[in-house]
Amino acid sequence: xxxxxxxxxxxxxxxxxxxxxxxxxxxxxxxxxxxxxxxxxxxxxxxxxxxxxxxxxxxxxxxxxxxxxxxxxxxxxxxxxxxxxxxxxxxxxxxxxxxxxxxxxxxxxxxxxxxxxxxxxxxxxxxxxxxxxxxxxxxxxxxxxxxxxxxxxxxxxxxxxxxxxxxxxxxxxxxxxxxxxxxxxxxxxxxxxxxxxxxxxxxxxxxxxxx
Amino acid sequence: xxxxxxxxxxxxxxxxxxxxxxxxxxxxxxxxxxxxxxxxxxxxxxxxxxxxxxxxxxxxxxxxxxxxxxxxxxxxxxxxxxxxxxxxxxxxxxxxxxxxxxxxxxxxxxxxxxxxxxxxxxxxxxxxxxxxxxxxxxxxxxxxxxxxxxxxxxxxxxxxxxxxxxxxxxxxxxxxxxxxxxxxxxxxxxxxxxxxxxxxxxxxxxxxxxxxxxxxxxxxxx
Numbered sequence: 001x002x003x004x005x006x007x008x009x010x011x012x013x014x015x016x017x018x019x020x021x022x023x024x025x026x027x028x029x030x031x032x033x034x035x036x037x038x039x040x041x042x043x044x045x046x047x048x049x050x051x052x053x054x055x056x057x058x059x060x061x062x063x064x065x066x067x068x069x070x071x072x073x074x075x076x077x078x079x080x081x082x083x084x085x086x087x088x089x090x091x092x093x094x095x096x097x098x099x100x101x102x103x104x105x106x107x108x109x110x111x112x113x114x115x116x117x118x119x120x121x122x123x124x125x126x127x128x129x130x131x132x133x134x135x136x137x138x139x140x141x142x143x144x145x146x147x148x149x150x151x152x153x154x155x156x157x158x159x160x161x162x163x164x165x166x167x168x169x170x171x172x173x174x175x176x177x178x179x180x181x182x183x184x185x186x187x188x189x190x191x192x193x194x195x196x197x198x199x200x201x202x203x204x205x206x207x208x209x210x211x
Numbered sequence: 212x213x214x215x216x217x218x219x220x221x222x223x224x225x226x227x228x229x230x231x232x233x234x235x236x237x238x239x240x241x242x243x244x245x246x247x248x249x250x251x252x253x254x255x256x257x258x259x260x261x262x263x264x265x266x267x268x269x270x271x272x273x274x275x276x277x278x279x280x281x282x283x284x285x286x287x288x289x290x291x292x293x294x295x296x297x298x299x300x301x302x303x304x305x306x307x308x309x310x311x312x313x314x315x316x317x318x319x320x321x322x323x324x325x326x327x328x329x330x331x332x333x334x335x336x337x338x339x340x341x342x343x344x345x346x347x348x349x350x351x352x353x354x355x356x357x358x359x360x361x362x363x364x365x366x367x368x369x370x371x372x373x374x375x376x377x378x379x380x381x382x383x384x385x386x387x388x389x390x391x392x393x394x395x396x397x398x399x400x401x402x403x404x405x406x407x408x409x410x411x412x413x414x415x416x417x418x419x420x421x422x423x424x425x426x427x428x429x430x431x432x433x
Binding site for chain 2: 058059081084086088089094109110
């Protein structure tokens with residue numbers, strides 16, 4: 001059994017609004033997320049899922065509304081952002097580095113988990129490619145490497161934007177089990193996906209964004 | 212905090228080493244443009260000698276601007292920049308690692324090759340040391356100021372021209388003090404005042420520009 005996360009709190013979003021090019025993507029959006037909970041965002045293309053996730057990561061500022069972590073607004077709480085593991089549309093890995101170098105870089109930048117790089121390489125099935133430049137990997141392999149970020153750090157809040165694009169079935173099963181372990185340790189997760197994701201046994205809140 | 216800094220620094224040097232060809236382009240540009248002048252002016256030793264500092268400085272300025280283009284672009288496009296904003300180490304501190312690495316890769320070779328070009332332009336040998344000193348104080352300033360412009364335009368599709376319009380005016384003070392220092396030495400005066408001024412500009416750029424760059428990058432991410 002893995003250790004429980006030490007840094008968690010309740011995430012509260014109140015009356016959030018986001019505009020893009022003077023069009024309202026969403027407004028009056030409120031949600032709550034507790035440790036050991038999953039929030040599954042659904043909605044059509046362009047309904048603002050990614051924008052919402054980027055607001056939660058602090059890349060975008062909300063046009064209205066409040067986001068609090070514990071009892072503090074997230075903008076006065078740098079620890080909130082440090083505790084996020086984000087995997088978005090962009091993989092966040094460097095093409096000119098080898099697979100292993102990329103993994104070690106992810107680890108050295110944050111509060112590292114105890115897991116060994118070698119173990120991660122084996123688990124995501126890139127052990128043989130450890131010394132290959134990332135540029136030479138397939139799209140699915142790059143995605144696996146991007147998702148390996150989740151294993152390299154000890155962050156309790158995961159934000160995943162379409163995490164399983166171009167992954168094969170076996171890898172999807174592996175990362176689903178990773179998500180379950182994460183939740184069992186008291187972690188939190190917000191994700192969007194157009195794929196079916198097996199989240200059985202977890203307490204999942206579903207939120208639909210409409211145009 | 213310093214660990215993350217040195218990791219980024221090492222990472223950028225490694226990436227530059229693996230993409231050597233791109234790094235060497237601004238340097239070739241520098242050498243080629245400088246050597247165009249003797250070709251165009253002909254063997255007029257007095258004239259070349261007179262404008263040599265200006266030629267080298269203006270070309271160095273343009274080469275620096277060219278080389279800056281890729282400073283944040285790849286990090287922006289592959290999502291590394293997003294990941295960097297989530298780290299414990301402040302972005303304004305982390306990006307200084309990128310700029311120092313960038314200067315080591317592009318600014319330093321430029322300074323090293325300058326004595327050779329100075330000979331090409333008949334620059335008197337007693338001026339070379341001052342020229343190198345102005346470049347040593349000036350090119351980091353150019354990188355720091357240029358990085359602000361790059362950070363602002365990294366999200367735009369055609370950032371190139373806007374970038375030069377944005378940052379060339381800001382390069383003027385550095386250019387003025389550098390060429391003035393060389394004129395002074397040429398006429399037998401001391402260049403201490405100009406060099407001190409250049410050092411002051413550099414210190415100002417080091418202390419203020421990281422915050423401007425980090426803020427501009429966050430705007431570009433939005």
